[in-house]
Amino acid sequence: MFNKILIANRGEIACRVAATARRMGVKTVAVYSDADAQAKHVAACDEAVHIGASAPKDSYLHWERIIEAAKATGAQAIHPGYGFLSENEDFAKACQSAGLVFIGPPASAISAMGLKAESKRLMAKAGVPLVPGYQGEDQDPQLLQREADAIGYPVLIKASAGGGGKGMRLVEKSEDFAAALASCQREAINSFGNDAVLVEKYVLRPRHIEIQVFGDTQGNCVYLFERDCSVQRRHQKVLEEAPAPGMTPQLRQKMGEAAVAAAKAVGYVGAGTVEFIVEQPGGYDQPEAMKFYFMEMNTRLQVEHPVTEAITGEDLVEWQLRVASGQPLPKRQDELRITGHAIEARICAENPDNNFLPATGRLDVYRKPACTSFERSMVRVDDGVREGDAISPFYDSMIAKLIVHGDTREQALARLDDALAQTHIVGLATNVQFLRHVAGSDAFARARLDTALIQREEAVLFGQEKVGxxxxxxxxxxxxxxxxxxxQGADPFSxxxxxxxxxxxxxxxxxxxxxxxxxxxxxxxxxxxxxxxxxxxxxxxxxxxxxxxxxxxxxxxxxxxxxxxxxxxxxxxxxxxxxxxxxxxxxxLDLLAHAGESASEGGRLTAPMPGKVVSFAVQAGDKVAKGQALAVMEAMKMEHTIAAPADGVVAELLYAPGDQVTEGAELLRLSAA
Structure with missing residues (x-):
């Protein structure tokens, strides 16, 4: 076993890895950016090394500095967490060249599964079912359009090097394909440095069910059952649960064996997730009719791994450290069991009622439900923040993960609602109440699940006022x-x-x-x-x-x-x-204190958050209609469109594409038509 490891990540996953390492007697080294100098993960580790400025490209994505920090502190291995460098083939190779153990799969496995198109061709050879689509190397836009037309709409455009829901566009008719393709490619090149895409049929009533797999260096590989991640917004997961509701033992075994076959096909070592899209041709109440198709493999630990830990009683980070040090898997397939039901809710800094616009600010109040850190318990919170910390525009908007476990799904749902009710956050917008609405909706309670649940149930999920x-x-x-x-004091006049x-x-x-x-x-x-x-x-x-x-x-x-x-x-x-x-x-209201104030913004259009101006869709002098797209901003790894609030004429553009702007900055001016 290692004596010391470096954690090449931040936030809750860095805190999570540090906690398990400490329990195993392994020392840890944190790395941090300017924005994270006082962060929780820095305090959670035994040592910490500064690696650069706040932007990820200047710190957490600067793998040369991370390797230097590992060597300087005497770390024997690097845990990449998830996101950032966790699926970076060059980083894995660089660790090996530097004599460091990369706590993850071999670089060859990352390469094989890193590109969606390549991985699907590999899975086709292995006999794993695939969704009809195009994964070719020819990226000519006209060819892609023809392939989409041949597949039949709706289709999904996906960045081949993508992940985390970024670089994905749903296209419902042919005339919208070109604009969606351009937007998808632009986001893909900004996020992954690769604008290649694939096009596939959009499965109706699809469920997103993934299988947790684990391999060791002795050639053993097991699956630790499934997770249902169907509740999504912007193709990013909101609620995850294990086991998947309605899963039959036969389908579980088939999907598990297919996932293990996929892992073995690339010589996989460590924790990984094989993701499947599951079709429900017979409707929500006929699970025996479900069909599954390979979607992609995430060659890392997933954000939602705690629900697997809750139902199996296993610590997957401990498994990672043991396997990376050369030990065999702690358990065989026949020794793994499912106990109870677990649900994870991702608590994010965002405004669901405003198209999930990311929020930044200070956690003036951050109160959590009573919980434990890891053991199979009723309530668990994984986070990388404390009260008083700031949520910056540089990183992901997730504040914490709330995980509950119960003997049954109904019990887990009740505990989730109670735990969310005890979660108090003041200082910035969050999705806590939205999560309560989703978990309490009739569709979720009855497990009528698909990836369109949020859109389908929007009438009971958005704009809800429960207190009055x-x-x-x-x-x-x-x-x-x-x-x-x-x-008051003893003085009667007080x-x-x-x-x-x-x-x-x-x-x-x-x-x-x-x-x-x-x-x-x-x-x-x-x-x-x-x-x-x-x-x-x-x-x-x-x-x-x-x-x-x-x-x-x-x-x-x-x-x-x-x-x-x-x-x-x-x-x-x-x-x-x-x-x-x-x-x-x-x-x-103190009416005297606010006398003379006005909320009118006139013809100003301001940035709703700190970020970067990606593009303008108009020029000075253009006439625009209410609702027309004017500009695109990028913040927290996502693109956001700024639309015209009313008819008018563009009087002036105040920034250029590529400019960084602060929240509230005036982007352009409109005058009356």
Whole structure:
């Protein structure tokens, strides 16, 4: 076994590897960029080496510096994590040349499976079923168009060197193919340095089911069952679970054996994932009719590996270290068992209600459910951040992974919702409530799964307000009263109990709730209680208000016949309210403080996040229509289109393609048509 390893990654995977290595008595070395100087993964390791500026190309993708750091610190091996250099053939070779063990597959296996087109040709020879498509070397756009037309729409254009959902475009009709191809190739060259694509039939009602495989240097290879990763947005996974709902033992064995055959065909060593697209020709309720097709192989550990660990009780990082040091696999195929059901939710800094726009900012509040770090437990959180850390535009938007385990899928679902309800993040937009909506939807609960679930169920997933104005206002008022009471002293003149000698005291509050202006009147009752009226006219809600400290923090809140546990985090004039039924925010308005302010932006179009200007689709003087694409920005490894908010004329472009811009920077100006 190694004495010391270097972890060539950041965030939660670096923390995860460090924890397992420490348990095994192996020392660890972290590498970090300027942006990560104070990061959690740096503190989690025994040593740390600075390797460059914040941008990945200047640090985490600069493998020469990483190898230098390994040699300088006496590390014997390098763990690449996932992403960055984990599937880089040249890096694997460079490690070997430097006398370092690459904790991953041989460079030849990375090469064989690294290009989607090449890997599909290899799988065809091995007899693994493939989706109808074109994987040829000729990349002439007109040829690609003809192949797509011959396959039949809808088709999927995929970057051959791609991964992580990047460089993929769904095309539903022939006339849209050329524009989609150009966009896909542009994103592919920016993300992977290779604009080659493949075109394949888009399978209707497809499920994304993958098999975890593991090989050792003695020629042994096993599969650790399957994971269902069908719930996706922008072709990136949102929820993952194991085992796959509705999987029959016969299909599990067939897919597992096919995955092992694929791994053995390239002499695979270490952890890998063989991904399949699964067709449901008989509908959601006929799993026996499902057909599977090889999609790709990820030659690394996957983000969702914790659900496999939860149902098998195995530590896959420990398996990686043992196999890389030359030891045989810890278990044979017949020794592996499935116990219970596990679900993983990816908590990301993004706004689902705004097309999943990535968010940056500081984790002013970051509270997690009670959990353990690895053992097969009810709740586990893997993260690489702490309260007070910043989510920057340089890296992936994922904040944490929340993993739950139960005896049954129903039990796991209940635990997931409870754990998400206990996850409080303030300071930037997140998808926590969206995850609750997905997990609580009828389609997900009944396992009516396919990769279009989010689009199919958008009516119950987006724009949901589960708390409501009356309860939100009551929580905000109660929180204000709690803060006032905490500041009282023994001096009777410091009392904030609303005492009056003759008539009851009434107090007005004004709020903004989801763009709606609202008033609330608080009455201090003679018996020391409170009455609250939220709203005006017939829509007003009246009732007694009561609150008391609750076990574990927060308050036990009662208003207008409703009772709930509530936690309120005040941030300036905004109260962020978390309850078991959902979370929301409400603004306490101080009208004098904001007199004269205006929200109007006129004809300005600003960057919604820090990033790079990729291209402009218009020039000064062009007439544009509302909704027309004006510019493309790239941030957090994804492209985002800026559209015209109204009809007008382009007055001026203020940046050029390739320019880096800050959040709120004015990109161009529109004047009235």
């Amino acid at each position: 104005l009356p309860l939100a206002a009551a929580a905000a008022v109660a929180s204000q009263l709690q803060r006032e009471q905490a500041g 009392r904030r109990d609303g005492w009056r000698s003759l008539i009851p005291c009434r107090r007005r509050f004004e709020f903004d709730f989801g763009g709606q202006h609202a008033k609330a009147w608080l009455t201090y009752e003679r018996d020391g209680g409170y009455g609250l009226e939220v709203g005006e006219g017939e829509a007003a809600v009246h009732g007694p208000l009561a609150f008391a400290p609750a076990a574990g923090g927060g308050m036990d809140l009662q208003y207008a016949g409703q009772r709930t546990q509530a936690v309120v985090h005040a941030q300036g004039e905004t109260d962020h309210i978390f309850t078991p039924r959902g979370a929301t925010r409400i603004e306490a």
